[in-house]
Amino acid sequence: MDFLPIELQQYVEKHTSGEPEILKKLNRDTHVNVLKPRMLSGHFQGRLLAMISHMLRPQRILEIGTYTGYSAICLAEGLADGGYVHTIDVNAELEMMVRRYFAEAGVADKIKYYLGPALEIIPTLPYPFDLVFIDADKINNASYFDLVLDKVRPGGFIITDNVLWSGKVVAAGNGKIDKDTQAVLNFNQKVQQDFRVENILLPIRDGLLIARKI
Numbered sequence: 001m002d003f004l005p006i007e008l009q010q011y012v013e014k015h016t017s018g019e020p021e022i023l024k025k026l027n028r029d030t031h032v033n034v035l036k037p038r039m040l041s042g043h044f045q046g047r048l049l050a051m052i053s054h055m056l057r058p059q060r061i062l063e064i065g066t067y068t069g070y071s072a073i074c075l076a077e078g079l080a081d082g083g084y085v086h087t088i089d090v091n092a093e094l095e096m097m098v099r100r101y102f103a104e105a106g107v108a109d110k111i112k113y114y115l116g117p118a119l120e121i122i123p124t125l126p127y128p129f130d131l132v133f134i135d136a137d138k139i140n141n142a143s144y145f146d147l148v149l150d151k152v153r154p155g156g157f158i159i160t161d162n163v164l165w166s167g168k169v170v171a172a173g174n175g176k177i178d179k180d181t182q183a184v185l186n187f188n189q190k191v192q193q194d195f196r197v198e199n200i201l202l203p204i205r206d207g208l209l210i211a212r213k214i
Ligand SMILES: C[S@@+](CC[C@H](N)C(=O)[O-])C[C@H]1O[C@@H](n2cnc3c(N)ncnc32)[C@H](O)[C@@H]1O
Pocket: 039, 040, 041, 042, 064, 065, 066, 067, 068, 069, 070, 071, 072, 088, 089, 090, 091, 116, 117, 118, 119, 135, 136, 137
């Protein structure tokens, strides 16, 4: 679903820094060779994640949902010296591709990549986190949020992707609500009511919910 008219979207992208060559290659490779390429953050959202990372200069980032590694590479761009992105994915089939692209992008030594269910891996990771990017199975968004909030430093950020769920969050009243849509609705409501964070929902791509820990 496009949230902006196509001409405006094209104008926005024309006035956003270009996609680095290695990410163009990874984007193409994912679209040709990997199932569900729409899951990849892509040029515009990728530049936003890189920009946020540059603004924060984080020491420690947690990403839940590596997929082919696109957003992890973007997030690594703004790391402080000696900083790391810790990224988790349950899909071991993509491991070789992901590691190859981390190496080609020159960020292999800044990214720690874990394979397995995020709910099991997160409790084993070092913290505090300056920034967390939640972008995995939507049904677990609330569990991830609860699990990481205590591990985010005060003033740190949790960004959650796909919170507009292709517009289904507002179309949901028109019929039967599927379980993923219900999970996204519950999650958005939960964050909105959580006094431990300030939050803003950005209507970018499929929706990014940014929460700042107070
Ligand atoms: C939307 S994709 C991530 C896209 C990536 N962040 C990007 O922007 O390029 C979601 C990923 O979450 C992973 N995933 C799903 N359930 C998971 C779980 N329980 N633990 C860890 N990863 C999971 C999937 O295997 C998939 O690769």
